[in-house]
Amino acid sequence: DAGITQSPRYKITETGRQVTLMCHQTWSHSYMFWYRQDLGHGLRLIYYSAAADITDKGEVPDGYVVSRSKTENFPLTLESATRSQTSVYFCASSESGGKMNTEAFFGQGTRLTVV
Amino acid sequence: KQEVTQIPAALSVPEGENLVLNCSFTDSAIYNLQWFRQDPGKGLTSLLLIQSSQREQTSGRLNASLDKSSGRSTLYIAASQPGDSATYLCAVVSGSARQLTFGSGTQLTVLP
Numbered sequence: 001d002a003g004i005t006q007s008p009r010y011k012i013t014e015t016g017r018q019v020t021l022m023c024h025q026t027w028s029h030s031y032m033f034w035y036r037q038d039l040g041h042g043l044r045l046i047y048y049s050a051a052a053d054i055t056d057k058g059e060v061p062d063g064y065v066v067s068r069s070k071t072e073n074f075p076l077t078l079e080s081a082t083r084s085q086t087s088v089y090f091c092a093s094s095e096s097g098g099k100m101n102t103e104a105f106f107g108q109g110t111r112l113t114v115v
Numbered sequence: 116k117q118e119v120t121q122i123p124a125a126l127s128v129p130e131g132e133n134l135v136l137n138c139s140f141t142d143s144a145i146y147n148l149q150w151f152r153q154d155p156g157k158g159l160t161s162l163l164l165i166q167s168s169q170r171e172q173t174s175g176r177l178n179a180s181l182d183k184s185s186g187r188s189t190l191y192i193a194a195s196q197p198g199d200s201a202t203y204l205c206a207v208v209s210g211s212a213r214q215l216t217f218g219s220g221t222q223l224t225v226l227p
Contacts, residue, residue, distance in 0.1 A: 031213060043217040104215055109160040
């Protein structure tokens with residue numbers, strides 16, 4: 001199916017475990033983003049990627065790692081999960097290049113609970 | 116640092132009313148502005164994209180305006196319906212990362 005998909009949709013993990021959230025888009029968009037959404041903080045950027053093999057930190061990158069070996073995939077890894085990382089995580093993508101004014105599309109989110 | 120503010124935080128109106136949601140941003144150097152809708156427990160659905168060179172954009176009963184110089188955008192919803200009940204988020208794209216910076220949203224309830 002065309003679009004942007006995240007997996008899993010729901011995840012419960014224990015403190016200290018490593019967990020990876022997956023994001024896949026079918027449009028070959030250059031830009032991909034990871035956001036977390038928390039009550040009282042809204043949506044905050046964790047990491048972004050401008051192209052394959054190019055990633056950079058956003059507003060709240062501590063405790064997270066990303067990679068982008070293929071244009072269509074942008075996994076987010078919590079190296080050692082903490083309770084403060086309990087959140088809803090959203091992946092997004094948008095076009096780039098000469099098309100500066102392009103729409104961003106979001107996945108359905110992953111609800112992560114760290115116990 | 117770009118900051119986005121949405122007013123009001125919550126709004127409750129009877130069905131059929133026309134309403135306006137407000138969004139303001141601190142840095143006028145934006146590429147575009149996007150309005151989203153989010154239903155409880157769901158993802159973000161893009162409603163309208165206004166490019167930095169545009170003044171407004173329309174889709175059905177929705178009309179969004181942009182005044183980049185004053186750092187303001189409004190989302191106008193005509194003839195509101197109970198199905199319009201959701202949280203509406205405003206986001207601006209700016210900076211070398213072309214990231215979206217979000218407001219905290221307006222929670223809209225349309226009463227039948």
